[in-house]
Amino acid sequence: MSTASYLAADALSTIRWQLLASPSVQAAGIKLWLCQLHTAQPLLAGNKCLKLKYHIQQIQQLQCAGILTFGGAYSNHLAAVAAVCQQLGLKSHALLRADSLDPKNPTVTYCLSQGMTFSLLSREQYRTRQQTDFLQQLKLQYADLYLVPEGGSSSLGVQGVAELPLALTPAGQADLICCASASGGTLAGIALGQPHCQVLGISVLRDSSLSSRVQQLITDTLGKDSSTMPGNWHLTDTEPALAYGKFSQQQLQFCLEFKRENGITLEPVYTGKAMHKLYQLINSGHFARGSRLVFFHTGGLQGLAGLYSRGKISQADYVLLSAPEAD
Numbered sequence: 001m002s003t004a005s006y007l008a009a010d011a012l013s014t015i016r017w018q019l020l021a022s023p024s025v026q027a028a029g030i031k032l033w034l035c036q037l038h039t040a041q042p043l044l045a046g047n048k049c050l051k052l053k054y055h056i057q058q059i060q061q062l063q064c065a066g067i068l069t070f071g072g073a074y075s076n077h078l079a080a081v082a083a084v085c086q087q088l089g090l091k092s093h094a095l096l097r098a099d100s101l102d103p104k105n106p107t108v109t110y111c112l113s114q115g116m117t118f119s120l121l122s123r124e125q126y127r128t129r130q131q132t133d134f135l136q137q138l139k140l141q142y143a144d145l146y147l148v149p150e151g152g153s154s155s156l157g158v159q160g161v162a163e164l165p166l167a168l169t170p171a172g173q174a175d176l177i178c179c180a181s182a183s184g185g186t187l188a189g190i191a192l193g194q195p196h197c198q199v200l201g202i203s204v205l206r207d208s209s210l211s212s213r214v215q216q217l218i219t220d221t222l223g224k225d226s227s228t229m230p231g232n233w234h235l236t237d238t239e240p241a242l243a244y245g246k247f248s249q250q251q252l253q254f255c256l257e258f259k260r261e262n263g264i265t266l267e268p269v270y271t272g273k274a275m276h277k278l279y280q281l282i283n284s285g286h287f288a289r290g291s292r293l294v295f296f297h298t299g300g301l302q303g304l305a306g307l308y309s310r311g312k313i314s315q316a317d318y319v320l321l322s323a324p325e326a327d
């Protein structure tokens with residue numbers, strides 16, 4: 001294991017590298033490195049502190065009162081925004097995809113405790129969240145707040161992710177970096193930041209527009225300088241390819257087995273679904289023997305409490321998955 005300090009958002013973060021010793025990975029002749037980004041505030045771990053870093057900088061420069069953003073009822077992004085805004089004395093307001101504020105929802109309860117306020121959007125209203133008219137109206141309505149898109153995926157979010165030196169494993173340059181992908185900013189940032197490495201995004205939702213959104217984020221971040229447009233990334237689906245938030249028994253069992261084997265927590269909505277697919281690819285001989293792969297652990301462990309509260313995972317599963325990780 002190897003660690004290094006890394007300054008992101010407002011907190012001193014630590015990059016932790018770990019070579020995974022799963023027998024099936026070793027049998028395939030693959031060196032698989034897990035990269036975790038730990039933060040003093042656990043809700044900012046993984047991609048969260050990276051995607052929020054330049055948004056926060058911008059808010060401080062523009063002297064905005066806080067953040068206006070979007071998310072689903074169990075969103076890791078909303079929990080991270082609520083935490084960072086509370087820490088920095090900023091306001092936070094979320095447009096929540098929900099019909100009501102469920103007092104049993106641990107994510108919403110946490111966000112409320114950090115001072116986040118909510119407006120509720122129906123599923124249909126939520127679908128308009130990227131439309132110019134709607135965004136313009138929001139900017140007028142919440143003039144003192146800085147609008148951060150869903151998942152923090154904007155060119156500012158992409159720039160933050162691009163700074164993490166994911167291709168530099170303790171054993172040398174990686175051949176491929178892999179991550180879970182949903183709103184696309186993480187994949188776009190890694191592709192831009194690590195131009196000499198292949199990057200594989202594993203989509204955790206059934207959304208045929210994800211690829212064009214990643215491309216758009218890359219274009220927006222590069223601005224006019226499209227001569228440096230990277231062609232080093234691609235997307236694949238999980239197997240089975242289920243809708244966002246849904247997972248198979250196999251995918252859940254994989255997370256449990258992974259925790260027992262490596263002492264590291266994955267959850268079945270993002271990192272577990274993606275790592276399961278990576279193992280399927282490794283076991284099917286997709287990668288040449290001797291390849292050095294990196295999996296970026298994007299965080300999101302607060303979501304486990306919501307899965308348990310909705311009966312999507314059992315108490316025993318919750319206890320195992322939320323147990324502290326091995327040092």
Ligand SMILES: Cc1ncc(COP(=O)(O)O)c(C=O)c1O
Pocket residue numbers: 046047076077151153180181182183184185186187270271298299300301
């Ligand atoms: C834990 C976790 N992993 C991966 C992702 C996917 O990142 P992105 O939305 O940038 O594609 C998210 C969403 O932000 C997430 O919460």
